[in-house]
Amino acid sequence: MRHSRRVISSFVAAVLATSLLGPPAQAAPVRPGAACASPLDSTTVPVGKKKAKKVELVCWHNRSNPDTWAWATKGAGQVTPFTIPTSPTWRRIATPSPGGNPQFLPMAIDGIARLAAELDYYWIEVDVAAGKKVMAGVWAPKGASNRPVVVHFHGTGGLVFYEVELAANLAKNGYVVVMPLWFGPRAAFVEDIAPAARLPGLIQDPNGLPFTGANLELAQDMLPVLAAARQQPGVNAGSLHLSGQSRGGTIALVLGATTRGVASVVGLAPPFLPTQLNSPRYRGQVWEVLPRALVTKMTVPILIVAATLDELVPPSSTQDFLDAARTAGRTNVESVWVVGPHTAAYSLSPDTSVRVRQLVVAFLTRFG
16 A cells, blocks of 8 residues: 555656646757757767668767757768878978068068078978868978977968967977968958958968868868878977967867877967857858867867957956866866967067967977
8 A cells, every 4th residue: 555655646746747847858859950969979870761771970060050069960071089191292392472561571581581590491282182282381490300290370360470480489499390371362251350461471372271260171171281290300200289379279279179199289369259260240151169169079288378368369268168178177278377468378479478488388398
């Protein structure tokens, strides 16, 4: 009798709970186009009338709504972690001349010549997907042997003189530094926020990749560049590091989270907000991955250098990312705050340039 009463009581409680709270939530459907919550995870689902066949899906970022992730039929290039190819095709090319703001052109030309007198400086061209090519500058200590290599990604405006100088200063500290031009033609999006005519010592590739943003497709395109970087003279191929300034920092973080063989990542004021990375005016042309979405995949050591007065990347958004990393148990994510605006975080400011360079070198030295 007591057992029957317990059964009846449990049944009544279940009925009351259903009437008060509604039916239990249904699991989200797993099918192509449906939303998914764990980026880059994959699963297999039955298809067809008799469910006799199976198809593999991957949680991939949604181009038309870049702040979301959706299940997609897994393609050949959507297997993560990405693998750096072993046999890239690359060649040396003529060194391009800087351009941009005429007022600063003499400074850029003289500055590059001065640095090239102390270091080895040359350019390569790397074959990437679909017949496209990517140009990259290389700085190396003279007579380099078994040195770690850093692939540095420039910001949204392009490769300007102060980033060339930043890379050269890393080379002075014993690194081989490769600077890929990760986009070529200047899209309207880029010119809106960083007109070429105002940039100091801008180096461009009019035949390079289109600007689509810091996304997984760009990460795949950069894999042959990473492979070519490991094949440069004097490089220790087992010590590959990534760094990037502003949007280039986001690219470095995406690659670091998705690619085997990366030793560490440095992000200098990388953006963390959807409104910064995905302008509604350019939906469909620019789609990007927010670093927070991949925080659980970030297993390599990471250094974020942020600016306390950043007018482009709100400090609150950087702190939000750092909090998410901490919540996810990512003890490998470190941060340093420097006083100043956005440019202070990537050593453009004279007051912080030496300190930022010292912080980056100290971090890289620990991991490579």
